[in-house]
Amino acid sequence: MPQTVRIAIDLMGGDNGPEPLVPGASIARERRPDIRYMLYGRESEVMPLLDRYPSVRDFSTFHHTDVAVKMDDKPSQALRAGRWKSSMWLAIEAVKKNEADVAVSAGNTGALMAMATFCLRPMAGVDRPALAVIWPNARGESIVLDVGANIGADAKHLTDLAVMGAAMARIVFDVDKPLVGLLNVGVEEIKGLEPIRKAGRMLREANLSDLEYVGFVEGDDVGLGSVDVVVTEGFTGNVALKTAEGTARQVASYMRAAMSRTLMARIGYIFARHAIGALRDKMDPRKVNGSVFLGLNGVVIKSHGRTNELGFASAIELAYDIARYNLVDVIQASLSSPQLAAARAASEAAGPRAARAHAEDKTA
Amino acid sequence: MPQTVRIAIDLMGGDNGPEPLVPGASIARERRPDIRYMLYGRESEVMPLLDRYPSVRDFSTFHHTDVAVKMDDKPSQALRAGRWKSSMWLAIEAVKKNEADVAVSAGNTGALMAMATFCLRPMAGVDRPALAVIWPNARGESIVLDVGANIGADAKHLTDLAVMGAAMARIVFDVDKPLVGLLNVGVEEIKGLEPIRKAGRMLREANLSDLEYVGFVEGDDVGLGSVDVVVTEGFTGNVALKTAEGTARQVASYMRAAMSRTLMARIGYIFARHAIGALRDKMDPRKVNGSVFLGLNGVVIKSHGRTNELGFASAIELAYDIARYNLVDVIQASLSSPQLAAARAASEAAGPRAARAHAEDKTA
Numbered sequence: 257m258p259q260t261v262r263i264a265i266d267l268m269g270g271d272n273g274p275e276p277l278v279p280g281a282s283i284a285r286e287r288r289p290d291i292r293y294m295l296y297g298r299e300s301e302v303m304p305l306l307d308r309y310p311s312v313r314d315f316s317t318f319h320h321t322d323v324a325v326k327m328d329d330k331p332s333q334a335l336r337a338g339r340w341k342s343s344m345w346l347a348i349e350a351v352k353k354n355e356a357d358v359a360v361s362a363g364n365t366g367a368l369m370a371m372a373t374f375c376l377r378p379m380a381g382v383d384r385p386a387l388a389v390i391w392p393n394a395r396g397e398s399i400v401l402d403v404g405a406n407i408g409a410d411a412k413h414l415t416d417l418a419v420m421g422a423a424m425a426r427i428v429f430d431v432d433k434p435l436v437g438l439l440n441v442g443v444e445e446i447k448g449l450e451p452i453r454k455a456g457r458m459l460r461e462a463n464l465s466d467l468e469y470v471g472f473v474e475g476d477d478v479g480l481g482s483v484d485v486v487v488t489e490g491f492t493g494n495v496a497l498k499t500a501e502g503t504a505r506q507v508a509s510y511m512r513a514a515m516s517r518t519l520m521a522r523i524g525y526i527f528a529r530h531a532i533g534a535l536r537d538k539m540d541p542r543k544v545n546g547s548v549f550l551g552l553n554g555v556v557i558k559s560h561g562r563t564n565e566l567g568f569a570s571a572i573e574l575a576y577d578i579a580r581y582n583l584v585d586v587i588q589a590s591l592s593s594p595q596l597a598a599a600r601a602a603s604e605a606a607g608p609r610a611a612r613a614h615a616e617d618k619t620a
Numbered sequence: 621m622p623q624t625v626r627i628a629i630d631l632m633g634g635d636n637g638p639e640p641l642v643p644g645a646s647i648a649r650e651r652r653p654d655i656r657y658m659l660y661g662r663e664s665e666v667m668p669l670l671d672r673y674p675s676v677r678d679f680s681t682f683h684h685t686d687v688a689v690k691m692d693d694k695p696s697q698a699l700r701a702g703r704w705k706s707s708m709w710l711a712i713e714a715v716k717k718n719e720a721d722v723a724v725s726a727g728n729t730g731a732l733m734a735m736a737t738f739c740l741r742p743m744a745g746v747d748r749p750a751l752a753v754i755w756p757n758a759r760g761e762s763i764v765l766d767v768g769a770n771i772g773a774d775a776k777h778l779t780d781l782a783v784m785g786a787a788m789a790r791i792v793f794d795v796d797k798p799l800v801g802l803l804n805v806g807v808e809e810i811k812g813l814e815p816i817r818k819a820g821r822m823l824r825e826a827n828l829s830d831l832e833y834v835g836f837v838e839g840d841d842v843g844l845g846s847v848d849v850v851v852t853e854g855f856t857g858n859v860a861l862k863t864a865e866g867t868a869r870q871v872a873s874y875m876r877a878a879m880s881r882t883l884m885a886r887i888g889y890i891f892a893r894h895a896i897g898a899l900r901d902k903m904d905p906r907k908v909n910g911s912v913f914l915g916l917n918g919v920v921i922k923s924h925g926r927t928n929e930l931g932f933a934s935a936i937e938l939a940y941d942i943a944r945y946n947l948v949d950v951i952q953a954s955l956s957s958p959q960l961a962a963a964r965a966a967s968e969a970a971g972p973r974a975a976r977a978h979a980e981d982k983t984a
Contacts, residue, residue: 475866495838496839504867520891528884530885
């Protein structure tokens with residue numbers, strides 16, 4: 257475990273530049289005094305902020321760069337223009353060079369994924385990175401992945417996602433054996449999306465010591481919090497995440513309308529406004545911790561582009577936990593489990609026979 | 621346009637049997653006095669209810685059957701045990717025999733789809749049926765399909781879904797040219813899920829007179845109500861629908877907790893309880909109108925399994941509108957548009973060249 261946790265920050269990502277990020281870094285450092293920062297950004301914008309936040313300045317090294325990736329740059333553009341020199345690239349590269357333990361950016365997701373993948377490369381045995389999000393649910397939080405790093409997944413990749421998500425859950429939620437479910441649909445006849453069924457058989461047979469595979473879960477299980485880790489390929493995961501965000505905003509707008517419609521409701525609002533404000537905070541995507549690129553040789557945290565100070569502070573704290581407990585090593589160890597390899601090999605060898613035998617395999 | 625609208629009802633579907641369905645039918649008939657019902661169910665359970673609701677009894681024919689499909693029957697079981705004789709089958713068959721204009725059931729979705737497909741058969745030119753749902757959003761309502769009748773879709777099927785959803789929107793929302801979007805993900809690099817892009821090119825080139833194709837939409841557009849019709853294949857649609865239901869329930873549970881946490885909040889709740897009750901109703905999936913199987917030679921409406929009187933009444937009113945304006949004929953006419961056929965043929969002929977030319981095709 258490192259003495260200090262070294263966190264590289266891209267200060268130019270995000271819709272509002274370094275403005276909310278430096279105060280966010282200050283809040284995080286108050287709570288985790290063993291953080292050291294490596295900051296990347298435009299001197300003229302960053303320096304005045306550092307002067308206002310000496311608690312950040314005094315425990316940071318600052319690296320000036322004029323190049324910033326824009327929120328609407330396409331990944332290919334960002335890579336062409338920002339490689340080797342943008343604040344985003346330099347923060348990621350610090351992880352690669354082992355000058356930082358983890359990188360954090362509020363920048364554009366596609367660009368961040370492209371750069372992180374190009375710079376850090378997928379870890380041995382993993383084909384493609386995944387984006388994992390911490391999803392608030394009725395019981396607390398769960399991890400959902402992949403929410404859009406890649407589209408499509410075969411059975412092997414789905415089991416990689418399960419193992420990576422579970423490793424993250426052990427660290428972030430501090431549970432020994434997280435519950436893991438594969439996202440599927442409820443209509444029996446079409447439960448048979450083969451890569452998902454096959455991944456389910458592999459996970460059941462591998463019977464891994466560091467995760468508890470519970471079977472298929474459905475869309476509403478995500479909000480209910482039935483499992484700690486929900487595994488799905490990136491297209492479905494991205495749609496599910498954005499649909500949930502849209503629904504939360506929609507309900508909030510219903511609530512605003514309902515609370516102003518009648519005099520009685522308006523009076524009620526006055527009394528209940530703190531409770532309603534707290535609820536609004538809870539549903540505000542800017543205030544959730546951020547998401548994590550998994551499956552690379554180094555961890556990169558994506559904070560929300562419209563994040564505020566508190567949101568960015570919690571993204572940094574997430575980065576801190578992940579670095580402190582060496583997520584990359586934990587994932588690597590889990591992925592090299594002989595049980596997993598055996599279950600995968602058996603599944604490949606058995607083929608359609610196993611598929612038939614398990615056709616009635618039911619969700620826990 | 622028929623003199624009366626003849627609605628066949630499976631009274632044994634749903635979690636609570638005929639209990640909420642007959643009062644629901646009574647409410648719907650008060651609002652739409654030109655309905656006639658054809659009712660299917662177990663005499664011993666239905667008759668006492670009909671005696672209590674003469675407004676239903678006097679405008680219905682009742683057909684006894686002892687066979688009922690259970691909520692947990694698998695589609696194949698339901699088809700084996702319930703074909704020719706269950707209340708669900710008989711209601712669907714009434715549509716096939718042109719004894720009814722539309723069928724309504726609160727029964728198990730998978731069984732209903734299997735029976736409806738088996739009995740009514742896909743309409744000419746449509747490979748597979750789709751399940752369309754009316755989705756409340758911040759501006760009103762939109763239609764989302766397919767929410768789980770079938771998994772996977774090629775470009776041609778996605779354009780079928782667009783045309784069928786738009787036909788339904790014209791009837792249900794009474795708009796001339798509904799806005800139609802294809803559900804996709806926002807990260808540019810992976811916007812290239814080929815069937816979706818190809819369907820987009822076809823719809824743009826067909827430039828149909830009865831729908832306005834606006835391009836790709838994302839998960840959060842569903843709740844925002846950016847378009848009238850959201851088109852997606854069944855796996856993603858089903859996950860999105862259930863995720864949204866889960867999120868709405870989750871927010872409601874946050875709200876309950878927030879409104880009872882402090883004395884002030886509890887006082888506020890007393891004043892605002894009617895507004896909050898109205899909000900809860902709006903978010904209650906039992907009270908939405910139900911979903912529609914499209915693409916068959918006849919329309920079948922699926923009401924929520926845990927529906928109540930008002931929910932079932934609105935499912936019947938949806939069935940009424942759909943039958944009165946001959947949805948099947950409207951779909952058939954749209955599907956046989958020469959522009960659509962030409963765009964499809966051109967897309968097939970052009971192949972990868974067109975794909976490249978449109979690679980930068982952007983969302984409206």
